[in-house]
Amino acid sequence: xxxxxxxxxxxxxxxxxxxxxxxxxxxxxxxxxxxxxxxxxxxxxxxxxxxxxxxxxxxxxxxxxxxxxxxxxxxxxxxxxxxxxxxxxxxxxxxxxxxxxxxxxxxxxxxxxxxxxxxxxxxxxxxxxxxxxxxxxxxxxxxxxxxxxxxxxxxxxxxxxxxxxx
Numbered sequence: 001x002x003x004x005x006x007x008x009x010x011x012x013x014x015x016x017x018x019x020x021x022x023x024x025x026x027x028x029x030x031x032x033x034x035x036x037x038x039x040x041x042x043x044x045x046x047x048x049x050x051x052x053x054x055x056x057x058x059x060x061x062x063x064x065x066x067x068x069x070x071x072x073x074x075x076x077x078x079x080x081x082x083x084x085x086x087x088x089x090x091x092x093x094x095x096x097x098x099x100x101x102x103x104x105x106x107x108x109x110x111x112x113x114x115x116x117x118x119x120x121x122x123x124x125x126x127x128x129x130x131x132x133x134x135x136x137x138x139x140x141x142x143x144x145x146x147x148x149x150x151x152x153x154x155x156x157x158x159x160x161x162x163x164x165x166x
Contacts, residue, residue, distance in 0.1 A: 009057050010069070015147035017057075019069045022089055022100040023107060023141050025117055027063040032096055036060055043088050044068070047081060054081065061153075062115045064107070065139065066092070066100065069146060106162060109137040109154070120165060127157075127166035134158035 028036060040058035047054045047070070055071040068085055093100045107117045108126075118126065126132040136157045143149055157163055 010059070013055070013057060013069055013071050013146055015145065015150075017069045017071045017146040019067055019144060019146060019149055020085070021141040021143070021149075021153075022066040022068075023102075023105060023117060023139070024064040024066070024096075025099040025102065025105055027115065028060060028096065028098075033060050033063065036066070036092060036096070039092065040066070040068075043085075047084065062107075062109075062139070064115060064117065065141070067149070103141075106165070107139040107141075108132055108157070109139075115139075123162075124166055132157065132166070134163070138162045 037060060040060070044054075044056040044058045047056045057069045058067060060066055066089065089100050092098075099105075104120050105117050106120065106123045107115055108123070109115050110131075123132070134157050137154050138157050138160050139154055140148075140152060140160055140162075142161065143153060152159075157166070
């Protein structure tokens, strides 16, 4: 039920919808994902900016990426509302013992489909050692709208900004 309702809400958001991606340093368990999705749904439904409800949506992808989306055609996400989202994510971070704010971690998907999150040095070493190639799918956590998320959240290393790190 949750996923059907959530996907419908997601599909109704325009391509210009603003988004933020928070990457966990480890995968969430199935139970954690269920709990986090419940909290995300609750947060998104109550998220406001200057006393105006935001048309928001959130979910977990690949067991480690938390994605928040806001359709700003109805109300912009203000500094205060963004601060509320950061505070909420810091609570999730503390509750689940993960790091959601380290931008110097990079995620890639191996040949078996498993997602790995590593620091910059390990990423560079994995490339040098041939564990990561130009064809390896990487995740772009810097994209900031729904259209980019749909088109290029996961893409080959050669087509990503990650390529300049190796």
